[in-house]
Amino acid sequence: AWAWHRLLCRPTRAAWIILWSAELALLYAHNTAPAVALWLNIVTLIAWTSARSMRKPDWRIWIVGQSLVGLLWLPYFASRFLNLTDANSAIRSAPDFTADFLAQVGSAFWIMPWERITRGGVAPWETMLVALIGAALLFSLGSRGGRWMLLHAALLIAWMLLGLFILGNDFHGRYIVMVAPLVAVALGSLRPRLLMVFTVAISGALVVASIAARPAYPNDNARGAVIEYARRLDANDTVLMWSYADRYELAYYWDRFAISVRRVTLPEGADMADILLLLPEPGGDVALNVWYTQRADYRGMMNCLLSAGTATPETFQVDGMDSLIYHAPPLIPPALAPLDVWFSDGNKRIAHLGSVGQPPRTRADHAACIPLHLTALDAPETEVKASLVVRDGRGREIARTDAVFADAAQRTTGQFERSAAFTTVRLPAGTPPGTYDLFVRLYDEKSHLSGLIPEDTQRARFGRDLWIGTWEIVPGAVWMPDIQTDTPLTLIEVQPALITVNNGAAFDLTLLWSGRGALPDLTLTLPDGTAQTIPTEIDEHDDLTRERRTIRIPPDMMSGAATIALPDGDIITSIQVEALPMLLDAPAFTNEVNAVFPDVGTLVGFTYEPETLEVQLVWQAEGATSINYTVFVQLIDANGNVVAQSDSAPSGGSRPTIGWRAGEYIEDRHTLRLNPGFTADQVIGARLIAGMYDLASGARLRTEDSTDHAALSP
Known part of the structure; x- marks a missing residue:
């Protein structure tokens, strides 16, 4: 900026060299530098226009110099800068240019940190003061110097926001640090002087308020993270960090505090084969600094590698800088x-x-x-x-x-x-x-x-x-380190403890046991007074055991209360059975089918509403099945493509086939969904089919005609 101002007033050879050198250094130093280069060229064009002359700075030297800077930046531009969009593609979060966002950008000049602004930590009186400062800045437009400063600030902010939008990066308050001095100079140009003093006093009050509020909004505390590593780890342990985090002051504080823990810097963009060469020998604990994982390990490769063969890692956070500590990971690459x-x-x-x-x-x-x-x-x-x-x-x-x-x-x-x-x-x-x-x-x-x-x-x-x-x-999992080998078996949790089901329904009872010993049988007492034994399927278990037992209510069971009890008679779950009435008269339908699925039932008929893609099937049950089948309904075009479909247990799951009773009718409503790539127009002329399949294996039931579906003809 100094060199450019010198060229505008009294051009010298040194000013040209300093300008080009600084501009080129910026372009190689940081990815936001193109915003500065664009700013320089735009304000130069404005300077020529306002002066109605292209002599200061000389337009010929300017064009040659900017071309030379561009050529010298070309290697970096081709090899690195063009890849920035791809590098940030996994976490694209470009700012939305709303009134609220622009107000936040304006507030960031006077209130910090940025997290305080975005989290709603700004008091109403502070918002009012920011508005007063913004109004006062309008008076700086009355002076030539003020206009220039605000123009510089506006151009820099505009180019920066455009760059963030293109790259897909979110905005942060620190990005406007380079613009803040220009706004401060604009404040200094305010006239009358009393207005300037008043505005500076307001901004000073906001700075004091921000400093006082800062402890409540800490962010990315590299110093605190290094101190925490020293407290939790020793010389046999290792801390892994991505190069971005290492550059973000971790390396600085590591040397400053003389930490004995080994520090390994992982290069961003490295794949597992390259990372394995950098890892320590197995034995000690390994801490992984996961800031800023979105940039370097969005797919979770390091957590996967370090977690293999280990218990849940210990986690800790120091003001936004997260770390995971894996205890003695084997560090064996997955086969x-x-x-x-x-x-x-x-x-x-x-x-x-x-x-x-x-x-x-x-x-x-x-x-x-x-x-x-x-x-x-x-x-x-x-x-x-x-x-x-x-x-x-x-x-x-x-x-x-x-x-x-x-x-x-x-x-x-x-x-x-x-x-x-x-x-x-x-x-x-x-x-x-x-x-x-x-x-x-x-x-x-x-x-x-x-x-x-x-x-x-x-x-x-x-x-x-x-x-x-x-x-x-x-066997051998250690879920409860303090438990003794002779600790008796104890039931510590049951889910659900209370449930309402229909006759013919099935549900899983989840039991959590602690201690050793054989898992006992349970007793299901039904509303009609009959009892069933619910045995365990687990022969061997650890100190903590989570098991599921499937409870089935007979299809012909009456309404009433049922219970599940331990061998000593203690009731652990209460069940309310609500018996569904048998529908023995066929409900109305518009199209007859009578497709028989042996040992399951008959698809008697259906009603199809093409405008809404709703289909109601009517089944007549042959009896309860051992497998809980899923019904499918599909629209197939002339090329055999599935245009639309619906897959669900009968009646949306409320009438599973394991609860069907011989002779009863079941109304089964489906709403077809268009598959990707198809439109409602392609439904016209498509043929409708329906059937059943085993969800676990995918195998379709066959009709008595040996087809795997029933053809429905509206």
Whole structure:
């Protein structure tokens, strides 16, 4: 700024050299520097226009100099700057240019910190003072110097906000530090002098108020984080931090306080193979500084690697700087198994899953790291995510975790076709030993929230889940370190303790036990006085055990109270049974079908409303089934594509097939949803089909005519 002002008044060779050198240094020093370069060129153009002359600074030297600066910046521009948008793609949070946001930017000149402004910590009297200062600044437009300062400030802020919008970065109050001196100079140009003194006094009061309020809004305390590392860790331990966090004063305070804990700086953009070379030998504890993980590890690779084979890490936060401490992680990279499965949206292929991680045999209190490697064909439009599900032998969900696919530079599948997701799976406390199945569902939150369709029908389960392997859990989990080996078995939690169900319904009773010993049988006493024994399925367990027992109410049970009790007679759950009346007369329908599904029932007829895509099926039951079947209704076009569909248990789940009674009719209403890529116009001419399938295996029931569906003809 000094060099530019010198060129405007009395140009010298030194001023030119200083201007170009400073401008080039800024361009290489920080990614916001183009805003400064644009500012310089715009204000120079305005200076020429206002003076009606292009002699100060000389336009020929100016153009040559700016061209030279641009050429010298070109290597950085091509290799780094053009990649900024991709580097920030995973966490795009560009500011919204609303009146509230612009008011916050104006307040940030006088009130700090920025977190106080955004969290609503500004008092009404402070808002009023900021408004008074803004009004006073309008008087600075009366002087030539004031106009120039405000013009400089406005241009710098405008270019900065534009850059943040393009890059997808959120705004922070510290970004206007370079503009603040210009606004302060504008204040100094206020006339009369009494107005200037009054405005400076107001701004001083706001500064004092901000200093007083600052302790309540701490942010990114690198000094405090280093002190906490020294307190919690020793020379045998290691702290891992991304280079961004290391530069953000952690390295400075590390040397200043002479910390004995080893510090390892992880380069941003490095993949797992490069990271493994930097990790310490197994043995000591490892702390991971997760600030600013969104930039360096949006996909969660480090948490996955460090969590594998360890219990839940200890967490602590020092004023916005988070850390996780993993106790003696084995630091073994996950084993990968090849896979060759395509996923589609029902009409075209979207992504290919090429390999998946295979968890080793572990205790239930230790996590597993399961990477997934993906190639996305539809990369420009689809950002694919993964949901990894753990299920027990009955197909019941035990745990679930979600992860985003991204490459090492944190570019998601919307910007880069080859990517990986790192799923860290932890089981709920008390999960018993055994073998569990692992499933993955690929989805995107815009158009395929219910999941992409795996083309491998042998592995597809539970609708759109893909079976990817098993996880063997061995005994030895330490959920309760203080418990003794001879502690008697105690029931510490039951869910649900009170429930209302219909006859023919089934529900899971979740029990949490502590201590050792065989898990006892339970007794279900029904409203008619009959009793059933509910045995456990668990032979071996740890010091804390979480188990599920399926409770089924007979289809022909009367209304009344039922109970579940321990062997000593203590009631642990009360059940209110509300018996559904049998519908023995066929309800009205417009189209007859009479498609027989042996051992389940007959699809008697249906009513179809094409305007609303609503279908009501009428079933006549043959009796209760051992499998709880799911009903599907689909519209199929001439090319065999599924235009619209509905999948649910009969009557929205209120009439499961395991509770059907022989001879009764069931009304089953469905509302079809258009699949992605189809419009309401494509419904016209599509044929309607319906049927049933086993959700766990995906296998469809066959009619007595050996077809896997019933054709419905409106």
